[in-house]
Amino acid sequence: MDKKELAQRFSKKIKDLCPEREVRAIHVCGTHEQAITRYGLRSLLPDNFDLKMGPGCPVCVTPARVIDRAIKLARKGLTLATFGDMLNVPGSSSSLSDAKSDGADVKVVYSVNEAIKIAKKIDNDLVFLGVGFETTAPSNAAVLERGVPSNFSILTCHRLIPPAMELLVNLENVNFDGFIAPGHVSTIIGEDPYEKFVSEYDMSTVIAGFEPLDILFAVLKFVKQIDEEIIQLENAYERAVRPEGNIKAKEALNRVFKVVDAEWRGIGEIEDSGLRLKDEYSKFDARKKHDVTLEESRDVHPGCICHLVLTAQKTPKECNLFKEKCTPQNPYGPCMVSEEGECNIWYQYGERPSL
Known part of the structure; x- marks a missing residue:
């Protein structure tokens, strides 16, 4: 049986089990949305099954204030290194791409290790703009523990997914039955952080992989719960996600970072949703090492939703x-x-x- 035929069988089973009322699920992963949209998975779901995306894009939720700070540092004469998709993210009034066009030393890297290699070759101070969820933060923790050049620092903007999911549950305008939980994040944090959505909020929650069939399989499990009126946490990505997650990665995060309240672009402050460097690593914290004055920031421009x-x-x-x-x-x-x-x-x- 080829994948297309299997997908159509999943589709039939989902439609057979889906109740007549409207069923809503939210996923919080950009990679999930890529597969869902690119492969037309919504066309395989019942018309009354609404699958939407939440704040699952780390670049999108990076506050304008963080971008403004990075721009200020670059224009101040420091070397600013970051991932390519951060260059065009709008700050309050400009972007890192604008700063680069004006002559600022802004470099595109593919990893924090590449940024460190650049720092070793230059006399200038280098700031690495590190963004991402639980999946990218461990690599930054690991390099700091191994040791980095004295001219290297990190402007961190790491965010944690479960607190953002909890925010969605409590929004008045967002009514839904549960979550399709992100596979990549789950490989790090495991299953336990999602338990509260079942026990406290009565939300069906299914961890999903990233192939189209993985997502359809997770949706099938989700719909089956709705049909049987059972609310539970299920792991539909067992080949990659262990119940305990990645213990070594979590231990590294706990050694290097502390959990803090954090701003999410256009959403506001979410309690215990961000990571900042602990005091023992403060000499590598760009916010403390390189002070700049920032004006009031603007996350959402007129007309943008x-x-x-x-x-x-x-x-x-x-x-x-x-x-x-x-x-x-x-x-x-x-x-x-x-x-x-x-x-x-x-x-x-x-x-x-x-x-």
Whole structure:
């Protein structure tokens, strides 16, 4: 049986089990959205099954204030290294790409290790803008524990997924039955952080992998719970996600970082949702090492609805700027910048193509 035929069988089973009422699920992963949209998985789901994306794009949720700080540091004469998709993320009034065009030393790297190699070769101080969820933070923790050059520091913007999921549960305008939980994050944190959604919020929660069939399998498990009126946590990605997660990675995170309240772009402050370097690593904290004065920041520009897209209240097609003033070539809002941003994905692949 080929994959297409198997997908169609999954589709039939999902439709058979799905109740007549509207069923809503939210996933929080840009890679999930890529597979869902690129392969037309929504076209295989019942019309009354609504699968939306939440704040699962680390680039999209990076506050403008962090971008503003990175721009200030670069314009101050420091070397700023970061991932390529961070260059076009709009700050309050400009981007790192703008700073680079004006002569600032902004370098694109593919990993924190590459940034460290650059730091070893230059006399200038280098700041690495490190963003991401639980999946990328362990690599930054590991390099700091191994030791880095004295001219190296990190401007961290790491965010934690479960607190953002909890925020969605408590939003008045967002009503849904449960979560399709992210596989990559789950390989690090394991199953336990999701238990509260079952025990405290009565939310069906299924951890999913990233292949189209993985996602359909997770949706099938989700719909089966709804049909049988059973609420539980299920791991549909057992080949990669262990119940305890990655113990070594979690231990490294705990040694290097502390959990703090953190701002999410357009969403606001979420309790215990961010990571900052512990005091013993403060000499590598760019915020403390390189002081700059920042004006009031602006996360959401007029007309942009990224904050509503990130909280599953709107879809990209409901934005008047989508495909018009806002495109991947000229992104107006952060959700159009990254390949994990929902607006970017819908621009590339459309909303509901056929399989």
